[in-house]
Amino acid sequence: MIALASRGNIFRTVLAAIPVIIADLWIATKIAPFITGMAKDVNFKFAEGSSGQVSSFLDGGNPFRFWLLEIFNGNIIAIGLVPVIALVLYGIFRITRSTVYA
Numbered sequence: 181m182i183a184l185a186s187r188g189n190i191f192r193t194v195l196a197a198i199p200v201i202i203a204d205l206w207i208a209t210k211i212a213p214f215i216t217g218m219a220k221d222v223n224f225k226f227a228e229g230s231s232g233q234v235s236s237f238l239d240g241g242n243p244f245r246f247w248l249l250e251i252f253n254g255n256i257i258a259i260g261l262v263p264v265i266a267l268v269l270y271g272i273f274r275i276t277r278s279t280v281y282a
Contacts, residue, residue, distance in 0.1 A: 182200065203243070207242070208236065212233035215235055219234050
């Protein structure tokens with residue numbers, strides 16, 4: 181998606197991808213204990229001698245899922261962001277609703 185947004189410009193793609201990958205890795209690290217707990221709950225067989233956490237770069241770094249997890253964990257900042265993000269999405273809708281992409 182970043183390469184698409186930068187219209188194939190490799191330099192801009194790399195510059196834009198660096199903070200995205202950093203954020204994905206940070207979110208995947210923060211969500212790893214939750215994913216590890218779910219794996220243990222279903223009696224997943226870990227590799228012999230494994231003492232690490234289970235994570236997923238694909239789903240583990242998803243900001244929306246991380247935000248939902250924080251909301252359901254009772255994080256007051258995440259809960260406070262609900263109306264803010266709702267207003268931002270509504271504003272984007274109002275600005276772009278008459279735009280037709282064909």
